[in-house]
Amino acid sequence: MTNQFTITSLRGGATDAIREADLDRKTALAQETATRWFERRLSLRSPLDAELPLRPGRPERPELVPPRMMEKRSLHTxxxxxxxxxxxxxxxxxxVDLALDIVARFATEPVPNSFFDGWMQVAFEEAKHFRMVRNRLRELGADYGDLPAHDGLWQAAHSTRNDLTARLAVVPLILEARGLDVTPSLQAKMIETGDLDSAAVLDVIYRDEKGHVAIGAKWFRFLCARERRDPARTFQELVRANFRGSLKAPFNDIARAEAGLTPSFYRSLTATSNA
Structure with a gap:
């Protein structure tokens, strides 16, 4: 499949992957763009690059509903x-789309190429995660799209589309860091029910996500240092301005600290809400 992609540049490949509605092609294009970029076979930008879409390409299903309409079910079934x-x-x-969007949207920012290395590594691994989880769903007789899903994640991208520092605060340092908090208990429940295959998938995701939070923390601190801003205080200001809702405890302080996200960043935000 990889040879059929015409990729104009890193920004062009990332944009085309965001726009792609076929999920097999989307994940393959994300990974192929990452591979060519790592091999330094792509320029960062090209005049031939397509415009970024307002929303990522998606198949007709799943139906997108508000988070409050998502049904909770027991993991024992x-x-x-x-x-x-x-x-x-x-x-x-x-x-996948959020990592690609950081690359495509902020390709004109004055940051080193290693910034884009990091986020294409994230995009590559998120594509791997999606495929792994989808394959596990199929093994259980289901598929992605069979159930409704909520649309809150892309709204975070939209609200921070004009500010890279805010994007890093909200996406890797809140949304991805949340995965470090909840995944270990989900793994334990899967093991408890005897679903070792699903637990193994979650283990891969958890280990990779720690690296994704670390990439976010690294570049957030880089931008704060360049602007002579205190990272923890800046994080709190940006979260209050750009994130709807509150940060939910308990926190996996050890995993967060290993990723460079210390409690001084988030402890004071647990009751924050501008919703």
Whole structure:
């Protein structure tokens, strides 16, 4: 499949992957763009690059509903595990587009090429995660699109589309960091129910996501240092301005700290809300 892609540049390949509605092609294009960029076979930008879409390409299903309409099910049933895996697949799919959007949208920012290396690594791994979860759903007799999903993740991208520092605060340092908090307990529940295959998929995601938060923390601190801003205070200001809702405890302080996100960043925000 990789040879059929015409990729004009890193920004062009990332944009085309965001626009692609066929999810097999989307994930393959994201990974092929990343591979060519890592091999330094692509320029950063080209006049031939397409315009960024307002929303990422998606198939007709799943139906997108408000988060409050998402049904909660017990993980002790196959239907409940399918529902959880479907929700994770949706998160991972959005994470592919969010990583690509950081690259495509901010390709004119004065940052080193290693910034784009990091985010294309994230995009590559999120595409891998989506495929792994989708394959596990299929093994359980289901598929992505069978259940409704919510649309809150892309709204975070929209609200921070004009500010790279705010984007880094909200996407990797809130949304991805949340995965570090909740995934270990989900893994434990999967093991408890005997679903070791799903637990193994979650283990891969958890290990990779720690690296994604670390990439976010690294570049957030880089931008703060360049602007002579205190990282923890800046994070709190940007979250209050750009994130709807509150940060939910308990936090996986150890995993967050290993990724460069210390409690001084987020502890004071647990009751924050501008919704």
């Amino acid at each position: 196959v239907k409940g595990r399918i529902a959880l895996l479907h929700a994770i697949a949706h998160i991972e799919l959005n994470a």
